[in-house]
Amino acid sequence: VFHQGPLYPYLLGAFRAMFRALSPGAVAGAQLLLNWLTCLLFVPLLARLGRRDLGLLSASLALFFSPAVFMSLKTLNVTLGLFLLVAGLMLGVPSGRGRLRLLAAGCLLGLSCLVSPGLFPAIVLFLACVALMPPAGGPSLRVVAPIVAGLVLAIAPVTLQNYLQDGSFVVVSSNYGLTFSHGNNPRAVGSYTLLPGVSADIQFQEQDAA
Numbered sequence: 576v577f578h579q580g581p582l583y584p585y586l587l588g589a590f591r592a593m594f595r596a597l598s599p600g601a602v603a604g605a606q607l608l609l610n611w612l613t614c615l616l617f618v619p620l621l622a623r624l625g626r627r628d629l630g631l632l633s634a635s636l637a638l639f640f641s642p643a644v645f646m647s648l649k650t651l652n653v654t655l656g657l658f659l660l661v662a663g664l665m666l667g668v669p670s671g672r673g674r675l676r677l678l679a680a681g682c683l684l685g686l687s688c689l690v691s692p693g694l695f696p697a698i699v700l701f702l703a704c705v706a707l708m709p710p711a712g713g714p715s716l717r718v719v720a721p722i723v724a725g726l727v728l729a730i731a732p733v734t735l736q737n738y739l740q741d742g743s744f745v746v747v748s749s750n751y752g753l754t755f756s757h758g759n760n761p762r763a764v765g766s767y768t769l770l771p772g773v774s775a776d777i778q779f780q781e782q783d784a785a
Contacts, residue, residue, distance in 0.1 A: 576741045577748045581733060582689035583652035599650055606654040610647040613658045614638045616665055623668040656691035659683050664701060667722050669708060674721040681725020688730055692747040693754070698726070 591597050614637040621630030637643065646653040663683030666676050684698045702722060706715045730747060737745040753773070762768050769775055 576737045576743070576745050577733065578750050579748050580652060580656075580688070580690050580692050581748075582686060583655055583691075586655070587650070602650055603648045606647040607644070609658050610643055610654050611638065613643075613654070613661050616658075616661045620661065620665040620668065623665065652690045656687050656694055659687035659690060660694050660697065663687060663698075667701065667705065669705060669718045674717075677718060677721035678725040678728075681722040681727075682729045683725075684722070685726040685729025688726075688747055689733060692751070695747075 587602070594601075614634045617633040617637060618627070618630040621627065621633060643654070643657070660683075663680045663686075665680075666683065667680035669677075684701075687694050688698065702719055705722065706719050708715070708718075734744070734746050737743070737747075737749075753770075756770055757763070757768060760768065760770060
């Protein structure tokens with residue numbers, strides 16, 4: 576069973592296999608470009624909502640959002656997950672342009688969950704908002720259904736793999752409870768706090784938390 580979202584390490588492994596000289600600096604540079612592209616996606620995203628002026632403002636502010644830049648320079652899944660999320664949101668805003676675009680939106684949102692499973696609540700909230708929006712692309716169900724289909728299409732292989740390995744239903748990763756406990760236990764102070772009895776080494780955390 577996957578302990579964390581599998582897509583980011585699998586992609587790193589694939590690129591490492593193709594480009595043997597791939598260095599942490601090259602990964603950081605690629606992620607920095609991806610972060611800038613994510614910022615630019617705010618323009619078409621908010622334009623689809625009729626607020627192009629806010630899109631330009633949001634993109635400008637996002638370019639100078641230092642935590643995003645900091646994360647981009649680390650070998651972490653944050654930058655890729657946010658890019659897939661924002662791209663999926665952009666395609667998923669109803670505009671009457673057909674179901675294939677909505678299906679692609681769902682796939683991108685599903686892939687963002689495979690990178691960072693913690694994004695799933697945001698996707699559920701987005702789907703609720705789409706369902707309540709005026710039906711620009713037809714009845715709300717006809718708009719939401721292709722997005723959900725794409726979401727399931729992206730996530731289902733990982734869920735099936737988890738079931739075949741363990742026999743239990745784990746949607747993406749098994750660290751939901753552990754992560755929730757990190758931020759909500761009596762000793763939590765707003766930053767990473769070790770749990771009593773759980774190793775600091777990620778290789779043993781799942782075993783200790785079981």
